[in-house]
Amino acid sequence: MTQTMIDASLQTLYMVFGTTFFSVVLGFIPAIVLTLTAPDGLKPNKVVYQILDFIVNTFRSFPFIILMVIVIPVTRAIAGTSIGSTAALVPLTISAIPFVARVIESALRGVDPGLIEAAKSFGASDMQIMVRVYFKEALPAILSGIILTMISIVGYTAMAGAIGGGGLGDVAIRRGYQAYNLKYLFVTSAILIVFVQIVQNIGNWLFKKLS
């Protein structure tokens, strides 16, 4: 049982960190575009904003379990297979991108508009305002948003087990629920709780330190 648990924990960690990494990298782009083109942004553009807004909302409202099945062809194209932890990164990332985009967008748009105006009044370019004001000021909020994303990804990885993604969720379902072995259910739950606590505490500490 110990070995099963260690393997499953490592798979979960791999999926959580991998998904967080890719979704943050890819989620930044729509977040920046949304911030720039918002009605109160630096380059307001109704059409671009509303289209992107619609796409983000659509993907966010997709139940993950269904999305996972729908994107199987994409998963195969990218990962070469649709089974395993690496393959699970594809649907996990696709579902986390809109979430990350929203979280970063709301962090950026939470920056006091007065700061943006002050920067403009000193002759800053849009690029400088984005980097030196928006990101600089919103960094703690962005980080705490990423922590929030990580924690909800932990939940999604459990479902990834359903298409052979492995991980603690998979063990809990197959050995704990289907084989009715309560011990597995307890231990996997305990590991997940501890993991979420650690992540949240690191997040809180970072937020405090940065802001």
Added chain:
Amino acid sequence: MIKVTNLIKNFDELEVIKDVSFEIEKGDIFGIIGQSGAGKSTLLRCFNGLEDYQSGSIVALGKEVKSLSKKDLQLMQKDMGMIFQNFNLLNRLDVYDNIALPLRFWKQDPKSEENKKRIHELLNLVGLEEKIHSKPRELSGGQKQRVAIARALVMNPQILLCDEATSALDPKITQDILALLQKINQELNITIVIVTHQMEVVKQICNKMVFLKQGKIVAQGKPEDLFVSSNEDILDFTGNDADILPDSGINIKLFFTNSNSKSHTITSLARDLDIDFDICQGKLENFRGRILGSLIINVEEKDEQKVLDYLKTCNVEWEVL
């Protein structure tokens, strides 16, 4: 420095600035005063291109603001520092880095010897040397505004725009900030434009002002002249005294300027005419060190003509309320 001619500005359908013209000259401390929603902050933002305008002209530092390319507008903004009601400092930067922010926008090294010296000079000017590494949240409102002033001056601007810069501060701190602005005007020879709804601010440091009401200029000139003249809108703004005066008899308001403040108009009025009257209200006001006073007296109706005839012979301005 800044010449505004027939300026009109709309927000969609709403006309917020209606055919406004005036000129700000080098060395002025120019006040734009009016109630909230009068369009004063919008007007100020037209000067440095934060807002555009629909017609008319603003020639600032010799150039028509509207016709500038983005690059040229940024160069002009470099020549116009700006401070705000809510200070608008970056919370995650310390005092030094906040002041250095415009330097970064202009691709200068904020840690170069020259710029270090510059920032230390500014900190010295605003009196915050020992707070150099403090974060904004560790500062009081007045200190934050001092940092904002240093930041606005770091690019050596010719003009400093102040948008309700003292409105979030208490009266004592307001005094200190006004004294600092005056010092900057005199020592660094920087033209200052102040937008405010506080009459006190204009009285204390402005040498010229316009009074804006619903996007229109209803009075302009020297603050002390506007104070003496009885412009309806200004009286309305400063709080009309008429409602607290006695209903019976005749109320007469006398204005004292430096030239006659020391003569004894009131006591000699009573002695020479041998009449009695009530003194209802009196106040002294300080206009950049020049003391102006006003006094409201209440005389009986039968004495009115006598008193008015007497006042005509005195070197004093007055009006019947």
